[in-house]
Amino acid sequence: MMGHAVPPGGGDSPALLGGRLSRRQLFTRTLQTGAVIGGGTVVAALLDACGGTTNSPSATLSTGSGSSSSSTGSSSSGTTTTSTPAPAAASTGTAGTLTIPLISNPTPNPITLPGGLSSILLNKNLFGQLCRPDANNPSTPTPDHAEKWEISTDGLTYTFHLRQGLKFHDGTPLTADDVKFTFDSITDPKVNGAFKNNLGPFDHAEVVDPQTVNLIMKQAYGPLMVMLDYNIMIVPKHVLSGQDLNKPVAYIQNPIASGPYKFKEFVSGDHLTLVANPDYWDGAPKIGTVVYKILPDVNTQVAQLRTGEVDVVMIEPSQVDALSGQSNVVINTAAQTNYYYLGVNNSNPLFSDVRVRQALAYALDRQTIVTSVMRDKATLANGPISPPMGWAYPKDQQPFPYDVKKAQDLLTQAGWTLQNGKLMKDGKPFAFKILLDVGNPTRKSFALAAQQYYQKLGMDPQIDSEDFNKWYDMSSNSQYDLAVEWWITPPDPDALYGGYSDDNTDKYKNADVDNLFLQGRQQSTPDKRAPIYAQLQQKLYQDQVDVFMLYPEEFRGFSKRLQGYTNIGIRDALYYTYKWTLNG
Amino acid sequence: MTATPTRVLSAEVTLAREQRGPLQQFLARLLRYRPGIVSLGVLVFLYMLAFVVPHLLPYSPDSLDLTNMLSGPNWQHLLGTDENGRDVLARLLYGGQISLTVGIFAVLIADTVGVLLGAVAGYFGKISDTLIMRITDTMLAIPGFLLLLVILSLFSPSLGKIELAIGLTSWMTVSRLVRGEILRYKDAEFVQAAKAMGASDWRIIFRHLLPQTVSPVVVASSVLIGAAIILESALSYLGLGIQPPQASWGNMLTGAQNFVWTEPALAIYPGVLILITVSAFNYFGEGLRSAFNVTE
Amino acid sequence: MGRYVVSRLIQAVVLLFLVTVIMFALIHLAPGGPTAVMADQKLPAAQLAQMRANLGLDKPVPVQYGIWLNDLVHGNFGISYTDSRPVLDEIGQRLPNTLILAGTAFIAALIISLPLGIYTARHAHTFADDVISGASFIGLAIPVFWFGIVLIIVFSVALHLLPSSGMYTTNQPPSLADLLKHLLMPALVLATPNLATFTRFVRASVIEVMNQDYVRTARAKGLGATAITYRHVLRNALIPIVTIVGLNLPIVIAGASVTESVFGWPGMGRLAVDAAFTRDYPVVMGITVLVAAAVIAINLVTDLTYVAIDPRVRLQ
Numbered sequence A: 001m002m003g004h005a006v007p008p009g010g011g012d013s014p015a016l017l018g019g020r021l022s023r024r025q026l027f028t029r030t031l032q033t034g035a036v037i038g039g040g041t042v043v044a045a046l047l048d049a050c051g052g053t054t055n056s057p058s059a060t061l062s063t064g065s066g067s068s069s070s071s072t073g074s075s076s077s078g079t080t081t082t083s084t085p086a087p088a089a090a091s092t093g094t095a096g097t098l099t100i101p102l103i104s105n106p107t108p109n110p111i112t113l114p115g116g117l118s119s120i121l122l123n124k125n126l127f128g129q130l131c132r133p134d135a136n137n138p139s140t141p142t143p144d145h146a147e148k149w150e151i152s153t154d155g156l157t158y159t160f161h162l163r164q165g166l167k168f169h170d171g172t173p174l175t176a177d178d179v180k181f182t183f184d185s186i187t188d189p190k191v192n193g194a195f196k197n198n199l200g201p202f203d204h205a206e207v208v209d210p211q212t213v214n215l216i217m218k219q220a221y222g223p224l225m226v227m228l229d230y231n232i233m234i235v236p237k238h239v240l241s242g243q244d245l246n247k248p249v250a251y252i253q254n255p256i257a258s259g260p261y262k263f264k265e266f267v268s269g270d271h272l273t274l275v276a277n278p279d280y281w282d283g284a285p286k287i288g289t290v291v292y293k294i295l296p297d298v299n300t301q302v303a304q305l306r307t308g309e310v311d312v313v314m315i316e317p318s319q320v321d322a323l324s325g326q327s328n329v330v331i332n333t334a335a336q337t338n339y340y341y342l343g344v345n346n347s348n349p350l351f352s353d354v355r356v357r358q359a360l361a362y363a364l365d366r367q368t369i370v371t372s373v374m375r376d377k378a379t380l381a382n383g384p385i386s387p388p389m390g391w392a393y394p395k396d397q398q399p400f401p402y403d404v405k406k407a408q409d410l411l412t413q414a415g416w417t418l419q420n421g422k423l424m425k426d427g428k429p430f431a432f433k434i435l436l437d438v439g440n441p442t443r444k445s446f447a448l449a450a451q452q453y454y455q456k457l458g459m460d461p462q463i464d465s466e467d468f469n470k471w472y473d474m475s476s477n478s479q480y481d482l483a484v485e486w487w488i489t490p491p492d493p494d495a496l497y498g499g500y501s502d503d504n505t506d507k508y509k510n511a512d513v514d515n516l517f518l519q520g521r522q523q524s525t526p527d528k529r530a531p532i533y534a535q536l537q538q539k540l541y542q543d544q545v546d547v548f549m550l551y552p553e554e555f556r557g558f559s560k561r562l563q564g565y566t567n568i569g570i571r572d573a574l575y576y577t578y579k580w581t582l583n584g
Numbered sequence B: 001m002t003a004t005p006t007r008v009l010s011a012e013v014t015l016a017r018e019q020r021g022p023l024q025q026f027l028a029r030l031l032r033y034r035p036g037i038v039s040l041g042v043l044v045f046l047y048m049l050a051f052v053v054p055h056l057l058p059y060s061p062d063s064l065d066l067t068n069m070l071s072g073p074n075w076q077h078l079l080g081t082d083e084n085g086r087d088v089l090a091r092l093l094y095g096g097q098i099s100l101t102v103g104i105f106a107v108l109i110a111d112t113v114g115v116l117l118g119a120v121a122g123y124f125g126k127i128s129d130t131l132i133m134r135i136t137d138t139m140l141a142i143p144g145f146l147l148l149l150v151i152l153s154l155f156s157p158s159l160g161k162i163e164l165a166i167g168l169t170s171w172m173t174v175s176r177l178v179r180g181e182i183l184r185y186k187d188a189e190f191v192q193a194a195k196a197m198g199a200s201d202w203r204i205i206f207r208h209l210l211p212q213t214v215s216p217v218v219v220a221s222s223v224l225i226g227a228a229i230i231l232e233s234a235l236s237y238l239g240l241g242i243q244p245p246q247a248s249w250g251n252m253l254t255g256a257q258n259f260v261w262t263e264p265a266l267a268i269y270p271g272v273l274i275l276i277t278v279s280a281f282n283y284f285g286e287g288l289r290s291a292f293n294v295t296e
Numbered sequence C: 001m002g003r004y005v006v007s008r009l010i011q012a013v014v015l016l017f018l019v020t021v022i023m024f025a026l027i028h029l030a031p032g033g034p035t036a037v038m039a040d041q042k043l044p045a046a047q048l049a050q051m052r053a054n055l056g057l058d059k060p061v062p063v064q065y066g067i068w069l070n071d072l073v074h075g076n077f078g079i080s081y082t083d084s085r086p087v088l089d090e091i092g093q094r095l096p097n098t099l100i101l102a103g104t105a106f107i108a109a110l111i112i113s114l115p116l117g118i119y120t121a122r123h124a125h126t127f128a129d130d131v132i133s134g135a136s137f138i139g140l141a142i143p144v145f146w147f148g149i150v151l152i153i154v155f156s157v158a159l160h161l162l163p164s165s166g167m168y169t170t171n172q173p174p175s176l177a178d179l180l181k182h183l184l185m186p187a188l189v190l191a192t193p194n195l196a197t198f199t200r201f202v203r204a205s206v207i208e209v210m211n212q213d214y215v216r217t218a219r220a221k222g223l224g225a226t227a228i229t230y231r232h233v234l235r236n237a238l239i240p241i242v243t244i245v246g247l248n249l250p251i252v253i254a255g256a257s258v259t260e261s262v263f264g265w266p267g268m269g270r271l272a273v274d275a276a277f278t279r280d281y282p283v284v285m286g287i288t289v290l291v292a293a294a295v296i297a298i299n300l301v302t303d304l305t306y307v308a309i310d311p312r313v314r315l316q
Helices: A023-037 A116-126 A174-188 A224-227 A249-253 A298-307 A319-322 A355-363 A366-372 A387-392 A404-413 A443-454 A468-476 A493-500 A511-522 A527-545 A570-577 B009-022 B021-030 B035-052 B088-124 B126-141 B142-152 B158-167 B172-185 B189-196 B199-236 B249-258 B264-290 C002-029 C046-052 C061-073 C088-122 C127-141 C144-158 C178-208 C213-220 C227-260 C268-278 C281-309
Strands: A096-104 A131-135 A141-143 A146-151 A155-164 A202-209 A213-219 A260-265 A270-277 A287-294 A310-315 A329-335 A338-344 A376-381 A415-421 A422-425 A431-437 A460-466 A482-488 A547-559
Touching: A023 A096, A096 A116, A116 A260, A116 A270, A116 A287, A116 A570, A116 B172, A131 A224, A131 A570, A131 C213, A141 A146, A141 A224, A155 A174, A155 B158, A174 A202, A174 A213, A174 A570, A213 A422, A224 B021, A224 C144, A298 A310, A298 A319, A298 A415, A298 A547, A298 B035, A298 C144, A310 A319, A319 A329, A319 A443, A319 A547, A319 B249, A338 A355, A355 A404, A366 A376, A366 A547, A422 B009, A431 A443, A431 A468, A443 A460, A443 A482, A443 A547, A460 A482, A468 A482, A482 B264, A493 A511, A493 A527, A493 A570, A511 A527, A527 C046, B021 B035, B021 B264, B035 B088, B035 B264, B088 B126, B088 B158, B088 B172, B088 B199, B088 B249, B088 B264, B126 B172, B126 C281, B142 B158, B142 B199, B142 C002, B142 C268, B142 C281, B158 B199, B172 B199, B189 B199, B199 B249, B199 B264, B199 C144, B199 C178, B199 C227, B249 C144, C002 C061, C002 C281, C061 C281, C088 C127, C088 C178, C088 C227, C088 C268, C088 C281, C127 C178, C144 C178, C144 C227, C178 C227, C227 C268, C268 C281
Parallel strands: A096 A287, A431 A460, A431 A482
Antiparallel strands: A131 A141, A146 A155, A155 A213, A202 A213, A260 A270, A270 A287, A310 A547, A329 A547, A338 A482, A338 A547, A376 A547, A415 A422
């Protein structure tokens, strides 16, 4: 709808350098870093789970069921468990050991979250939250430590009622004071709170009574509950107060929390062991011990899944073959709130013309990429809002088809001509770099494919692959032409605010988009918000702010002896480890 | 070939023999060591393969065919295709260009730096020795792999930068060896004799002392070339080797890791080629060593 | 000698200082920083600056170096940015593991390579030499991570004989047998290239010395081959051997990083690589200091050994 005529607003605006990278991205990227160390093959990319599945394309590869995604929201259940849920009655208490591989040391500090994804995977079992993603519909908040909550009619006050008898692992009661302390800490400017920006216009927390706490917002903020699902974990005031929350050295030696498992021991670079917390509010865990085994090489992780030494591994699509046909392993996929795209630097003169950006989309055969690189476990993206966002995903909008002719026409309209097979304008070739973070085979395939498709147009793309830290630096400082990126977010479209509104790393400026974002976050009900985000999605797609590629599913391998998990993103699934059982 | 009673005589005999036809002598000795010659043949063959044959192939090493990934050997792709549908044979050959050059240039850099610094330190002694050996020590004392990682993340890895980085972080062995050898010989009678005849310091170094170091330097270099090729593969493993889309045996090996269960051949080809190449360099170095060893 | 040792000790301290300056400068020069993995989405410049300030990263690099050095002198290695644990604890937990792995590999390589090197030197260019040298060439020619993965596939995945990673079986009381089972493959991988290097150097040095005049003289005097080998050759061949061995110990430790990654061995090499990638400055610096100190000490000992075993190497 922006057509060819309207140049994107941000073409030449010296927008401030914004962090396009969400915290979530970073976790996956941190994971990726480790994976680099582990040798180029990586778990990484795929996951972040709170973004889970409302509409679960939860195909079990091994059975080839391939259930397609119903893109409606919360009602469709994504629970195809690959194994039958364990009959709770049959389990005679707590026993067995579940082993989960991590690529690096986890650190139990949910406030600043050092250690990235490894820490997230640990924290799910160690800490409690006010609310958490539903085991079947992860975009829906369900009660955890708060048994119920109310939202004031003006949308400014959220009142949470804590369960009776909540206790930390050291026996100290968990009260509203701890919740207030948690939020105070996250939002303390002296503390590098990992998720503080997810809280939007959060103002302060106030204790009503030991069982009741209010979160006060500056403005109405519809997404808050979903954001609270997303790794906002309650920490003990009586242990942590007075410690430097940026490096609570003493706390980390013995992390007291309130989740289903208790800390037992940690050996750097080797393992961290948790044991069941019999006093957990939702009953004692079925599996007695959870061992997080530190295995930096993802190929080793896969090997150990084959030998039965670990039980759950997140894998890349290309690793599926290595596990398929193994009688003791189940491979499956789950939807996740994620999309892969080529980040476009809109302020680069090459790409400031919307027709050029559209040409980039038409010229890329994304369906072939889905079929080959993604092993068919992805759908074409038609914007940053992905199907797992449920109500917010406008399912009637269509992505551009693969159409080289159309791409060529658009480039011609934009003033580019082919000379001796090279695309030229004003005597200059169409030369640019595609920024890639090193080591992940899936993203490498994307970069190689993009390079080849764009070469066919007569462009001269080079791949610039950099180690994670440098990549991050370049990416967050807009030092790229195109960049292979992905973005895992909480399952609410407001999470995309920083990527496309205000100051973003793509240097895209569009007042309409800014407005839509602001309208969207101030409405509280999905039916009011949905049309706003449908407009937003369409604007962003027509503008091709980025070359939106695909919505990937998460690939993982489970040990067959593991039962009782629901088929949602691993990170969401791990909130419910205490309900899992082991067979034999 | 009788044992000579004094070093002076020994040196004179050596010099005299060199004047009689060092090249023929050298070649004769080189040819005497069969594995060395075979290896030279293998290396020449590999270089031909890597630098000539690719031009005859129908496939570019970088051209993707996403509809034909991991195809396995067939008549279109003699060694099959990789995980991105690229022709494995073409990539092996082009990758050979990289892997076969990376070692040589890295070691040339390392040798140049190492020999010069080692010679100066060993011969001139005093402050230059202290200074150079402390530089050497500093370099050796910085954890090498860490240094490489930091350097390569400072500058985006490329072929030239990888060669330079490996070269500039691996000259210390050479410099210490050269210094050690020169220290052993600098007071030898043949050096004294040359000095007495009025030879300049540099002439003594290049003419009389460095030849004494050739053998250990060559042995060290043959090992270093191999080590540099291996190092490139280790850097690839950590993601800092030759970058895509360019092929090197190291990054092909790394890329093939995902498929060791299903397509082990993908990892075997580059692995075996690295093995053959590095072994051949070592054998050839051995041949050179015995050929250089004029006092044998 | 005493004065020489003292002056070398002073030099050693200066050297260590230089090493830390260089590394500190380099790692801070490298793009990105520890906040890269801590930054949140859409950070206004002020917030990012605040984050850096919270970690003390806003100060000029020389000032940061000064603070770091002052802490170091007082025995404080700092706190890791990536996992908030004291650097010294982290290294203290990892170093013994690396020493077990590298030490085993190193000693095994040395024990095997000395006799092999001497034997091949004495039988240079015979069939046996060709076979052994050939094998050592292959040892040098195997890419470490590849070798490791092949071993895992064969011995862990296919044959179920050895555990594929870690040091101990989790949830079992640690035992020596268990450790040895875990140690076997990584030690083999780590030892292989060193075994090959050592054998080659021992062989080269011994041949070199055997061709020296005094050895010929000894031979001419009618001394037996064994006597010559041990009385004359080995003693002189020790110089380059000591050099190489001395130089290799820290390299073995540092080179353990790849092996440690492949086998999930909780050692220091891997810690170093992780820290470099995440720009975990205190950890990188802590490891640098320790490895550098070790290397400097070994160099010093090596140099002194030179003097002790070869009187021709005179002190300046």
